[in-house]
Amino acid sequence: MGETRTNIDLVFRNGLKNYEVLPPPEAWNSIRPAIxxxxxxxxxxxxxxxxxxxxxxxxxxxxxLSTRVSLPEQTELAGIPDQAVLxxxPDQTxPxxxPDQAxLxxxPDQAVLxASPGIQSPSVIMYPDxxxxxxxxxxxxxKLIIAQADSAVYGELTPAAGSRIIQPVATGRTVAExxxxxxxxxxxxxxxxxxxxxxxxxxxxxxxxxYSPAVSETxxxxxxxxxxxxxxxxxxxxxxSGDDExxxxxxxxxxxxxxxSGGLALAYSINKRLSVQSGLYYSSxxxxxxxxxxxxxxxxxxxxxxxxxxxVMTTRGMVYTNNADVFLLDTRxxxxxVTRYTRDYFDPSKADLVYVDNSLHQNFxxxxxxxxxxxxLLGRALDFNLIGGLSSNILINNSVYAAIDGGRYQVxxxxxxxxxxxxxxxxxxxxxxxxxxxSLNLEPVFRYYLNPFSETPxxxxxxxxxxxxxxxxxxx
Amino acid sequence: xxxxxxxxxxxxxxxxxxxxxxxxxxxPRLYAVCLQYSDNDEExxxxxxxxxxxxxxxxxxxxxxxxxxxxxxxIIVNTALERYRSRNRLYMVEDIDRIPEPFVDPGxxxxxxxxxxxxxxxxxxxxxxxRMVFNLFALEGYSHKEISKxxxxxxxxxxxxxxxxRIILQRRVEAFTGIKxxxxxx
Numbered sequence: 001m002g003e004t005r006t007n008i009d010l011v012f013r014n015g016l017k018n019y020e021v022l023p024p025p026e027a028w029n030s031i032r033p034a035i036x037x038x039x040x041x042x043x044x045x046x047x048x049x050x051x052x053x054x055x056x057x058x059x060x061x062x063x064x065l066s067t068r069v070s071l072p073e074q075t076e077l078a079g080i081p082d083q084a085v086l087x088x089x090p091d092q093t094x095p096x097x098x099p100d101q102a103x104l105x106x107x108p109d110q111a112v113l114x115a116s117p118g119i120q121s122p123s124v125i126m127y128p129d130x131x132x133x134x135x136x137x138x139x140x141x142x143k144l145i146i147a148q149a150d151s152a153v154y155g156e157l158t159p160a161a162g163s164r165i166i167q168p169v170a171t172g173r174t175v176a177e178x179x180x181x182x183x184x185x186x187x188x189x190x191x192x193x194x195x196x197x198x199x200x201x202x203x204x205x206x207x208x209x210x211y212s213p214a215v216s217e218t219x220x221x222x223x224x225x226x227x228x229x230x231x232x233x234x235x236x237x238x239x240x241s242g243d244d245e246x247x248x249x250x251x252x253x254x255x256x257x258x259x260x261s262g263g264l265a266l267a268y269s270i271n272k273r274l275s276v277q278s279g280l281y282y283s284s285x286x287x288x289x290x291x292x293x294x295x296x297x298x299x300x301x302x303x304x305x306x307x308x309x310x311x312v313m314t315t316r317g318m319v320y321t322n323n324a325d326v327f328l329l330d331t332r333x334x335x336x337x338v339t340r341y342t343r344d345y346f347d348p349s350k351a352d353l354v355y356v357d358n359s360l361h362q363n364f365x366x367x368x369x370x371x372x373x374x375x376x377l378l379g380r381a382l383d384f385n386l387i388g389g390l391s392s393n394i395l396i397n398n399s400v401y402a403a404i405d406g407g408r409y410q411v412x413x414x415x416x417x418x419x420x421x422x423x424x425x426x427x428x429x430x431x432x433x434x435x436x437x438x439s440l441n442l443e444p445v446f447r448y449y450l451n452p453f454s455e456t457p458x459x460x461x462x463x464x465x466x467x468x469x470x471x472x473x474x475x476x
Numbered sequence: 477x478x479x480x481x482x483x484x485x486x487x488x489x490x491x492x493x494x495x496x497x498x499x500x501x502x503x504p505r506l507y508a509v510c511l512q513y514s515d516n517d518e519e520x521x522x523x524x525x526x527x528x529x530x531x532x533x534x535x536x537x538x539x540x541x542x543x544x545x546x547x548x549x550x551i552i553v554n555t556a557l558e559r560y561r562s563r564n565r566l567y568m569v570e571d572i573d574r575i576p577e578p579f580v581d582p583g584x585x586x587x588x589x590x591x592x593x594x595x596x597x598x599x600x601x602x603x604x605x606x607r608m609v610f611n612l613f614a615l616e617g618y619s620h621k622e623i624s625k626x627x628x629x630x631x632x633x634x635x636x637x638x639x640x641x642r643i644i645l646q647r648r649v650e651a652f653t654g655i656k657x658x659x660x661x662x
Contacts, residue, residue, distance in 0.1 A: 008646050009614040012595055016615065019592040020504035021511060023524055028499055030525050035495060035532045293561075293628065331625050349629045355561060 223475045224269050228279075228441060230471035231262030236285045238315065238463040246335065250315050251461070253332055257361060259285030261467055263368070273376040277389070281368040284397075285465070289314060289360040291332030294402040294411060295353035298327035301346065308412075311338040315461040316362060317416035317454040319400045326402075326411050327353055328360075356409050357402035364417070364453075365397035374429065385429035387443060393421045422450045427469075437476065443469040480544055487535055499528060502545065506552050512599060512611055513556035523559060527552040553616060557626055560608060590652060598648045605629075606641035613638050 236256045263281030270276060292312055302324055310328040312319040313336050327348055330337045372389030395417055401408040427445030448464045486494025507524050514520035530551050538547055599607060608627055612618045620634040
C-alpha cells in the first residue's frame, strides 16, 4: 500500500514538476494597472515628500542666487553700464567729508549719502554730467538701488533733474520711503549687509522696512491671528524597544491600516517669525492582525454566559471579543489567541460556522490637542516654516472588527489602552500666500509618541507616524 | 537573459519593462500551479492575477535567501487557498478519520505514457477538498498538521481526504493509461 502511495504521488510530482501553460494574454493587462495603483503607499508618499523638499530647496537656493547674481545684469538692463556708476577717476575724487564734497554733490539732498557721517566713505566719485557724487564703497549700494529701482523708481525721476537713477539714494530717503512709492519692493533680507551704516536711525528704519507688514510684497494682509483647516493621510508604524521574541513575532503579524488626521488650528503670531498654534484634531488609525481567521455563527455552540470568549494578544494590548457569535482561529501563531475553545475542544470545520475574514482590524480614534511652535524661515509669496510641538491625545474610540463584503463585522475592543498619550512632532511647512487673507498650506510632519499606547508595561511599543497635512488658512 | 536579481531590483524601482519581464518569465509555470488548484480556467486566471499583484507589491519582502520561484509559488498557492476558503465558508466536512482504504494493486504500472496535460486533467477532476489536500501534501510537501491549519480542517480529515484523493487518482491514471494504450495499439 505504501508503495502505491509513493508511486501515485511521484507520478504527479514528477509529471507536473516543470509543467508550464501560457496564461491568457488578458491576464497581464489586468495585472499591470493594479501594480501601478497598488504601489506601496509609504514609498509613494516618501517619494512625493522627497521630490517636494528637493524642488523647494532648489527653488529657494536658485532664488537666493538669482537675487545676487542678477544685480550687474539688472544694472545693464537699466541702461547704465557699470562704468557709468563708477564714472570718474581717482582724480575726480575728493576726501570724504571735505567741504568740496557738498559742493560737488550739488544739492543738500544729494549730499546726504556722500556726506553722511554714517557712511564710511574713503573717497567720493563725481559724475561729470550731473555733478553727483558717490563714494566707492557705496557704489554697491548705488548699484543695488539701481537694480531695485530700475523699473519702478526710475519712472519717478524727471529727466530734467538729470540725476539719473542714483537719485533715490541721493535724496536721502529711507528704504521705507522709497518702497512706499514703488510697487516693487522685493528687497532681499541679505541686503542688510549692504545697508550697513553708522546712522542708527536710518539703519533701523531700513531694517524695519524690510520686515514691515505694511509693505508685504504680495500685497497680502498680515494679521496676528490665523485659523487653518488641515487634513492629512497618515502612515503609522511602530518600533519595539524590548528584546522579547514573542513581541517581535507579534509585530511582524501586524500591518498598519488606513489612517488619517485632520482638524482646525488657531495660530497667534508672537512676532514676524514666531507663532504659536493650537487647535483640535481628530485622528483615526488602525492596524491589521494577519492570520486571525474569524467565523460567524458560534453563538449556537456557545453555552457560556459571557461574551469574552476569545482574547488576542497584540502589541497595542489584548483584544477581547464582545460578540458572542464570533469564533477566532489563529492560523499563523497559535500563541496569540487565549481561549477555552481550542481546536481540541471545538473544530469550526465541523460546525456550521460562516467564514468571515482571515484577519482582524484594530481601529483607534483620538482627539488631539496640539501646541505647536512655528518658526518662519523665509517669508515671501511662499513661506517656509519649521514646525515643532507637543500634543496630548485622548482616546475616544477603540474597536476591533473583521471585514466582510465591504462592511464591518464587530468583534470586540482592545483592552489596556492608555486613555491619554503624548506625542512630539517635527515638520516643515510650506505656505503659499494668496493676495488677501487666504493661504494654502502643505506640511510634512513626523510624529513620535512619547508613551506607548498600551498601559501594559511589557508592551513597550512606541508608535510613530508620518503625514502630509494640507489645508487652507485665513489670517485676521 | 538578465539576472533575476537585476529584474527584481528593476521591479522595485518601478521599471515597467522589468515587471513585464518577470511576468513573462514565470507566469507559464505559475499559471500551471493555478490550474492545479482551480476548478476552471477563469478561476485560475483570477488566482494568477491576484497572486502576481501580491508578488509585485511584496517584492521588497523577498530577502534573496531562498528560491525566488519557490517564494512566488507559495504566494500563488496561498492565494488559491484564500479563494478556496472564502468560497467554502460553510464547512460541513464529515468526520472520516478512519475510512477503509480499498485494495489497490501496487503493481509496476508504467505511467510513462502519461503527459503532463493528462496528469493536470486528472488532478482537476478531483473534488476540491481532495484536490487541495493532495496538492498541498504530495506536490508542495506540507504536513497534515500544516494543511489542517491552511484550510481549516482537522488533521484526520486531511489524512482521509488524501487517502481518497490517492484512490481516485490511482483509478483514473490506470483508466487513462488503459485508454491510451488501446488507442495507441488500435
